[in-house]
Each structure stands twice: as C-alpha cells, then as structure tokens.
Amino acid sequence: MRLSTLFGRTLREVPADAEVISHQLSLRAALIRQVAAGIYSYLPLGWRVLRKIEQIMREEMDAADGQEMSMPVVQPAELWRATGRYDAPAPGPALLRFKDRGEHEMVLGMTHEEVVTALAKLEIDSYRQLPLMVYQIQTKFRDEPRSRGGLIRVREFIMKDGYSFHTDAASLDEYYPRIYQAYINIFKRCGVQAIPVEADSGIMGGSASHEFMVLSEMGEDTLILCEHCGYAVNAEKAQFAKGAAESSAVLPLEKVATPGTSSIQAVAAYLGVPERQTLKAVFMSDPEGKVVFALIRGDLDVNPVKLSNALGGVELHASTAEELKRVGIVAGYASPIGVKNVRVIADDSLTSGTNFVAGANEAGYHMKNVNYPRDFTVDLVTDIAIARSGDPCERCGQPLQAKRGIEAGHVFKLGTKYSAKVGATFLDKDGSAKPLVMGCYGIGAGRLLACIIEQNHDERGIVWPRSVAPFQVHLVSLGTNNPVVVEAADVLYQKLMSVGYEVLYDDRQESAGVKFNDADLIGIPVRLTISKRTLEKTSVECKLRWDDTVELVAQSDLEAWLVTIFA
RNA sequence: CGGGGUGUAGCGCAGUACGGUAGCGCGCAGCGUUUGGGACGCUGAUGUCGGAGGUUCAAGUCCUCUCACCCCGACCA
Numbered sequence: 224m225r226l227s228t229l230f231g232r233t234l235r236e237v238p239a240d241a242e243v244i245s246h247q248l249s250l251r252a253a254l255i256r257q258v259a260a261g262i263y264s265y266l267p268l269g270w271r272v273l274r275k276i277e278q279i280m281r282e283e284m285d286a287a288d289g290q291e292m293s294m295p296v297v298q299p300a301e302l303w304r305a306t307g308r309y310d311a312p313a314p315g316p317a318l319l320r321f322k323d324r325g326e327h328e329m330v331l332g333m334t335h336e337e338v339v340t341a342l343a344k345l346e347i348d349s350y351r352q353l354p355l356m357v358y359q360i361q362t363k364f365r366d367e368p369r370s371r372g373g374l375i376r377v378r379e380f381i382m383k384d385g386y387s388f389h390t391d392a393a394s395l396d397e398y399y400p401r402i403y404q405a406y407i408n409i410f411k412r413c414g415v416q417a418i419p420v421e422a423d424s425g426i427m428g429g430s431a432s433h434e435f436m437v438l439s440e441m442g443e444d445t446l447i448l449c450e451h452c453g454y455a456v457n458a459e460k461a462q463f464a465k466g467a468a469e470s471s472a473v474l475p476l477e478k479v480a481t482p483g484t485s486s487i488q489a490v491a492a493y494l495g496v497p498e499r500q501t502l503k504a505v506f507m508s509d510p511e512g513k514v515v516f517a518l519i520r521g522d523l524d525v526n527p528v529k530l531s532n533a534l535g536g537v538e539l540h541a542s543t544a545e546e547l548k549r550v551g552i553v554a555g556y557a558s559p560i561g562v563k564n565v566r567v568i569a570d571d572s573l574t575s576g577t578n579f580v581a582g583a584n585e586a587g588y589h590m591k592n593v594n595y596p597r598d599f600t601v602d603l604v605t606d607i608a609i610a611r612s613g614d615p616c617e618r619c620g621q622p623l624q625a626k627r628g629i630e631a632g633h634v635f636k637l638g639t640k641y642s643a644k645v646g647a648t649f650l651d652k653d654g655s656a657k658p659l660v661m662g663c664y665g666i667g668a669g670r671l672l673a674c675i676i677e678q679n680h681d682e683r684g685i686v687w688p689r690s691v692a693p694f695q696v697h698l699v700s701l702g703t704n705n706p707v708v709v710e711a712a713d714v715l716y717q718k719l720m721s722v723g724y725e726v727l728y729d730d731r732q733e734s735a736g737v738k739f740n741d742a743d744l745i746g747i748p749v750r751l752t753i754s755k756r757t758l759e760k761t762s763v764e765c766k767l768r769w770d771d772t773v774e775l776v777a778q779s780d781l782e783a784w785l786v787t788i789f790a
Numbered sequence: 791c792g793g794g795g796u797g798u799a800g801c802g803c804a805g806u807a808c809g810g811u812a813g814c815g816c817g818c819a820g821c822g823u824u825u826g827g828g829a830c831g832c833u834g835a836u837g838u839c840g841g842a843g844g845u846u847c848a849a850g851u852c853c854u855c856u857c858a859c860c861c862c863g864a865c866c867a
Contacts, residue, residue: 231794235816236802240860260859317866334867368791368865376866384867424867443866540864633867665867701827736827743827754826764826 224267224694226741231256231266233741243441245676246373248685252745254672261370261378268745269672271693273381276668276675277360279412279690280383283405289358289385291621294338296362300328302337305586306644312510319366331364333614334539336641336663339386343659344647350390353649353659354398358385372441373672376631388642391652392430395636395660399431402664406435406632409666414688415674417631420446421456423528424443424635432635435666436628437674445629447610458625460526461610462617465757468499468520468576476594481589485555487521490589494580498522502573504557506542509534514542514550516557516565517607520572521580525620526609527765533568533605556582558590559599569601570608591687632666683745686768694727695789696745699739703732710720712753715763715778722782743768749788751781 231253239249240257248254256267265273281291282714300320303309309330319331330695332338339357360383370377385402389395395437403419410417415437422434434457436446447461448454456462483712484490491498493766501521508514515534516523531539550564550721558581559567573579573595581593639658642648648656672691679686689695695718700712709730716728728748729738742750752764752773762775765784776784 228833232800232817234801239796239802242861311862313865314867315865336867363867365867369863371861382867458866537866572801630867635867663867699826704825733831734825734827736829739827741828756826 224727226727227731229253229267229727231268233744243372243375243673243677244680245375245441245673248676248680249373249673249742253683254669255374257654259374261367263374263377263379263669272672272675272687272691273668275691275693276413276671277381278382280360280409280666283381283409283412284356284358284385287356287401287405289356291359292357293359293361294332294335294342295494296332296364298330298332298338300330302341303330306337306340307642308337313536315538316366317365317367319364323491329665332361333363333365334382334663334665335359335361335384336386336637336644336661339486340641340645340647340659340661343386343388343642347388347647347649347659350649350651354387354389354394356385356387356398356402356662358383360663365547372572372673374669375441377669378442380669380670383666383668384641387662387664388663389660390649390657391660392636392638395662399634399636399662402634402662403433403507406634406664406666408535410435410631410671411438412690413671414690415631415678417674418446418448418455418648419629420448420628421460422633423457423532425460430636430638432633434630435632435634437631437678437730438626439629439674439677440627441677442629444628444630446626448626449616449619449621450624452616452618452619454618454623456610458610459526461623462606462684463608463610463614463623464616464617464620465498465520465523465572465608468572468579469497470575470577473577473594473597476593477591478583479589480587482587484587484589490580491521494591496580500576500579502559502579504559504582506547506552506554506557507538507539508542509537512546512549512570514546514552516552516559516562517570518559518567518573518601519570519608520576523570523572523608525570525607525650529605529607529609530568533603533607534566551584553582553584553586556584556586556588558582558584558589559601560584560593562599566603567599567601568607569595569604571604571606572608574604603627629670629674631671632664633663635662637661639665653781667702680746683740684744686748687748689748689789692748694706694725694747695749696724696726696785697742697745697750698726698728699742699752700728700730701735701738701752703730706757708753708755708758711758715753715781719785724785749785754774 233253234251237247238250253266255263363382364379367378415433417437419433421433424432445458447456447458484493487503499522503519503521505517505525578592581590583590613622616623642659647659651657702708719726750766757764762777765776766773
C-alpha cells in the first residue's frame, strides 16, 4: 500500500473529544473515525488490524472444534419474547427496537442466544450430534445509555461470539476449559495481558462465568486479586473474610441520644465503639419504587450486585427521600427494629457478635445492645458485602488487592436457561427429550483492539505487536525528488511484496521528520529507510518500532534479516 | 435520566464581558527552493459561526427553544 493513496490521514493534533490514550491514538493513526456517539467507521488501517484480530480468534475457535457461521443483526421481536428478554427490565432499553414496513416488531441483536438457540432447535435432534460449538464474528448493537473512551465502550461493535451445545452439564464442564484456554491463547497472541476472573453472570444467567480482564486504569470494572493464593474475581462477586464482631453477654436494649450522628463514622466516634460494633442500613428501591432495606455491619459496605442477585436479579437504584418517607424510614437513623413495609436483607456479618449499635428510627437517637435475632427479624440473611482493597482473602487470609480492568472477554455456562424457554431439545440415549445444555463465549473485537493499544504504545504512538500490525513493514523513502532513490524504493517495495510481506510504502513528497513521525504514530513493527545515504552503501536502514537503535543492513542480506524478525 | 462542559474552515483554537465587513496556527491547492526527525518563500481556496425562532438599522456576540458531542454519575452481556 502506498501511503500517498491511503484512505485516511494521520492527525498531528489530538482531537479534543478524545481523552483515553487508545482513543487518541486510534484517531491520530487513522484507524477509526466517529460517526455518532459510540458508533465508528474503521478506516483501512484500523480494519486491517481488526481483521488480524479476527483471524487469531478464528484460528483459536477452530482449534477448539468451533464451526464458523453467521447470524443476522436484525431479528424478530418474537424470538426475544420467547426467552422473556423482550419485556424484562434488563436489557430493557439497551435492546433497540423498531418496526419494519410490514409493522413487524424487530430488534437489533445485542447478542445471539435467541437466534442460535432457535437454530439449534431446528438442527439438533439427537445426542449423537453433540457436543458442538458454533461461532461467528458479527456486529452487535447495544443502545448503551452512555458510550465512552473511543472503542472501549461503544454501541455498535463487532464481537466474536460462540455457543456450545451439550447433552449434560458434565459435557459442558469438560468443554468449558478448552474455550477458557483458547481465550488465554487469543489474548496472548494479540499481545495483551488479560487476567481471567470469576464473574457475575448478570442478565445472561447461568451457573458459572469468567471474565478476561485487561488491567487498565481506564477500566470500568474492579477486580479483586489475591497475590498469595491466586484468587481472582470481579468485585461484584468477590468474597472475603469478614471476621467477627465482639461477643459478650447480651445486654438489654437501650435507647441513647446521639445528636448529629447520621453516619456510621460519627455514631461510632460519639459512642466510643468500633465501627464493626454498629449496624449500617442501606436503602435501595426497585423500578416500582418498592424499598429494600439492606442491613450490614458498620465497617462493611453493601455490594449492589450481590443485593440484586439476592432478590432474584431485580434492578435497583438508591432509594429517593420520597420513597423512604413513604415507608416511614428516617434516613441516617434507620433501624431494623420494628421496621415495616419493606423487605429486609441482612448481610451474614451480623449473625456473629453481640450488642450492636443501630438506629432508633428517630432523628438524633440510636439503640445500643441490639442483638439478632432477639430484637429484629429479617427476610433473608446472605452475603451482600463488597470486597475492598486490603480485606482478607476468604481462602488464605492474605490481604486482597483491588485493581481496575477492562472486560475484554466473557465466557458463561448458560445451562438450559435459553434452550428450555425456546424448546430446543434433543433425544438422549434413553429416548427422552431433554433441553440442550449451553455455554456461550464472547470477545469484543474493537474493544480488544483498544486494549492492545492501551498496553502497546509509547509517547510517540502505537507499538503494534507483530501479530496484529496492519502491515509488517513500513518502507520510508527519503528524497523523493531524487529519481535514483525513488527507483530503488519502488524496486524494494515490489520485491518485499513479491516475497509475501505486507508493506506500507511512504512514497509521499514529505520531509523526513513528517515521515518518521507518522511511522512512529502508526506503529508498524519494522521500519525500513531508503535514501541517498543508504544507497551509497547499497544497504537499507532497519529499525524496530520498540527499539531505539537503527541498523544498516546490506540489501543482499535484507530478506534474511526480515526472516529473523518475523520468525 | 441527573450534574458539568463544548459546538466558529479538514484539525487545534481566538473572537462572545461592551452587537458594527469572520480571524490565527496546522492542514489543503499552485509555483519555486529544500530532503535524515513534524522545512522555507510567494500565491490561493475553503465557513449557512450546530439548527430554528426572536430583539435590533445591524447578531458569531443579546433572548427563547432545539440538536449534537464530550466528561462525571446512574446504567452496562
């Protein structure tokens, strides 16, 4: 490809809208251009990278016995009604809906469980056909409330999504690690370090799932890691050792005046007790405004995802003052004692320890010596606490670390959630019809591209890993007014291509500075320079993008030199 | 959906307090000189100042409405 005719130009200045480094570089290096919020075009350079990423995913999926196929982006609403997701609160408005000219309700696919399960119902009859895995590399559309960070969080994106079908859970359990390993291979081959963590399965449902997280301050997820024992988990799901509050002889309930102490910190200090001897009340409401009272030991915080899961996955928001008033709760002094009209979900941290301080449901007053279950009852006791940096690991007791990460891939054991609803069954050996047991596996291609840049750049630009670089060789000719140089560069360009290299040839009439800066920005692994100077020595100047040194290589040795780089 | 911000040439920005002929840098086109880290000179083109109303002799600037985009939060397979 001659740079003089490449569609898409590099930008010298950072576009004002881009804050994230991968966003800035993908715009400046002419990989992508924005069309609307969270919707991008890929320019030729970006598309070449994306295709390389896709090819790596394809090879790893094929190696895991996957069969590539393609399913539509536009899907009938009835498929989504069948699984209940059309009307469910989640995904809700993220599922873009519209009508075609025949007034049929349609959606833009945000994932393909519905379509693939319907296909499986059609095509799979017998256990003899199982297990199998199909995958596609296809556009998804999710009408996110807010896109951000360039390609990191978008509305329209290309995803590699795979679906496996099994006779039973044991078969899925056996297959799942192969995909897990394939994912590790994919990220490694793409030059990104991704950490697999245990994850919450969210609206996808299912029994187990893992996310592949790329460490980045930009990340929207928090991971909890234990360096000591290797426990790695999304904070949404992380468990930790909570320890126990003090236990002593149970004392009689006592109401005390605690003016101006609407926070745990304040009331603990006022009464001279540790925070872990207090009970904290947190209120969240469902979409209908019904208040949930979450009760947890004062030194811990509520994890909204765990709380939501404890309630069967309902959507929750922080309760408004109005919602609290309606059920007679005094914010800041709320008490589990005598509370009515709300569901009380308690963290298991309050089942050990005695004589806690809790609110009196009256401004300016708390209760001392509150004991469960003597003084109050709850609807459910479970783990609803969020793990924080420094909390002890539940498995080994060592301190946990919290880090930010970008979710680059996600694998789920779905079980029969979709197949049962769609009626996708097969006949087992014993002649009985059983729902297919499913797994699903996704990686966002564009997000992965952004992650690659996040982890592979320097102050001058992108430093592509060889595996995904848009071209292998960036050929720079200096002195385009010198016919001898032009001729030599043209010959080298043709020769490199004839032996199979992907070459970006900077044949523009630009100064050396412009050409070198663009080469650094675009980040192709090998830079070859041809000039009057190199020709005098019948050599080519060679430089690797990740290395500062340049090397003169005799023209006759160039091919051998390149072989060592791409070996 | 709440809070904050920005829309002026392809990109980055000034001009808006106080209304009076729309500017700068880069980029782009032509000519010439340059050619190893974002060269130089000369000449030139490009704007419905996001949009619609309004006030005024006169609006990029004032008023009203509206749209788009960015950031924080809510949300998120």
